[in-house]
Amino acid sequence: MANWSDPQTTAAPFATAAGTRADAAYDAGLRSYMLSIYNYMASGVLLSGIVALLFSWGGETSVAYSVFTSGGPLVWLIILSPLAIVFAMSFGQNKFSTGTLQVMFWAFTVLMGLSLSTLLLRYTGTSVAQAFFAAAAGFVGLSLYGYTTKKDLSGFGSFLIVGLIGIIVASIINIFTQSSVLSLIISIAGVLIFAGLTAYDTQRIKSMYQYVAGTDMVGKAVIMGALNLYLDFINMFQFILSLIGSRD
Template structure:
């Protein structure tokens, strides 16, 4: 005998999904997104901290002085960070998450060795002031990229081409030694990496919907941290040319 008091709670074909289910799914997505982005920021901040500690200790040990001699060691220290970036970027599908993790920390370390020479050029007070100014600017720009409804994807190609042009201008100025060109390059460099900070943040946020729950998500956190790390460090270095007081 049928029990007419029983209520079928199952959602049948053609039934309109309940609003509560959609809200719950959105809440789950938002929580996952916040966790994903927080992991990226934690990685990035830890990498910057490691770089700063290595740079300071290397400068105080006197080892940084040997990096300014212009010999083979100087070029190795200068080019090693770039080699790590290319290796991680092009080998992301080949390397495991554990390997990428080791490479990220190794990159942050050799970057610290490379940046140790700034303590021989600028005063510690001006380096600290520039660092905190960069941190404040980075936080504001990243927050803008995370919260804005404006699609920033169209700026990506423009900013990437700007980085290439910036690099070419810096190479040219190695021979010209023009203070005017150096100042212009520094100003444009700050603007480009400020734009990249906002753009990369939005890009990383948008990528989460395709990465969540996949094996690639862990790798994406490391590579996302690398992108934001590069934005921060480059913006800091270009800004240091304006704010830095030389010894």
């Protein structure tokens, strides 16, 4: 006969049910969290694309052509301000409110659109479209891998960061040397590094949810996650374009 008064006979089913509900709630929260990040990231890319298209509309008669051929301080403002916002968001995310980070993110994507308009002046529309869809396909596949893989990519990420620093140094050197061979090496390495960073950042962003779930940090984590994935995608797109793009 079952011993209905023994707590050990009844605790397990209830604990299992509670654990199942908790797991289901966590999974639902994680999906909502990642979907919010992807929505922000995709909206940012779309906004940058629209701004770039409008700013470069008309080719040599466009506002972008006039600004970037003038070589004035406005050019440096457009080029450097997105970098300044990224640093501000990265180092000040704990101080800024979620609303402030949102405003900074949208401002960043607009400024990036102004900067990216030079690509529409330099390369053919077909080349830009091909590079964009290639980058989009690669991003989706690599981000999905980073989300689903059980392999820890943290060590791989350290290697990629070192590679990224190497690209930055090589790019600075190539400003002075103007070597076509070095440019090709930088472009190939850039595609590979940002492809790897897409998977690495996706896994890192996913792992972050367990620390911010149920707290007021979720909104900030969404914005910063979207910023990281935006940068991975845009950089991968630019390096692909430099490899396959046909110039006007």
